[in-house]
Amino acid sequence: MRIFAAVEKLKDIKAVVFDADDTLWDCQTFFDDVEREYCRLLAPFAPAAEVSAALFRTEEANMPLLGYGCKAFVLSLIESAVSLSGGRVDGRAIGELLRLGKRLLELPATPLPGVEETLARLYEEGRYRLAVFTKGELLDQQNKLRRSRLEKYFQHVEIVSDKTERAFLSLCRRLRLAPGSVLMVGNSLKSDAAPALAAGAWAAHIPFHATWQLERTADFDHPRLLRLGSFGELPGLLRD
16 A cells, blocks of 8 residues: 555545445446447448547547436447448447447446445444545436445435536535545546545545546646555555
């Protein structure tokens, strides 16, 4: 465990806030599987690398209008397929893309190793308010939380269109806590750690093996940024 913060100040933490996708359960792996199938489906029109690059450009361009989540991803799949094929992609292929998208809407949201045990421990200790702060499409994120069977551990759940400093400050106001008494836990330095740190909160980064291109960013250090090797290390960090 690498810690760059003054751990003594963690004694002031009153709430621990968790990202959802790729922090509480696996999500990106399923998107990567769909993208591989997508590349095979469009193989008659372009090599896999070109298909992936075109898809990412479409996702990035659509972000201001469609935001994050499965539904936005499926619309980008279809738009990119039509563009890349010059309009030659047929109804059968479009139907297959819709099937792939619906599969993402039903991913199991099985808690990652150590997640449920850690949440149960923190919940039973009762020292901290536990919350979820995640971005994406409302119904999809609500359904994943329900399927994960983790919702019973959280006193507050907030799903936003994007994680920004402003959104994090709004979360703190709703929790009625100063940012300095909040710890944000997540797998993304870009969308979990950076907004929380900018708002004056603490952040704990737990890396995940798969990262979406739009979430990739240069590594950085910060006096309130903590590094964990696994989710199960969190209770020990808070006790130290």
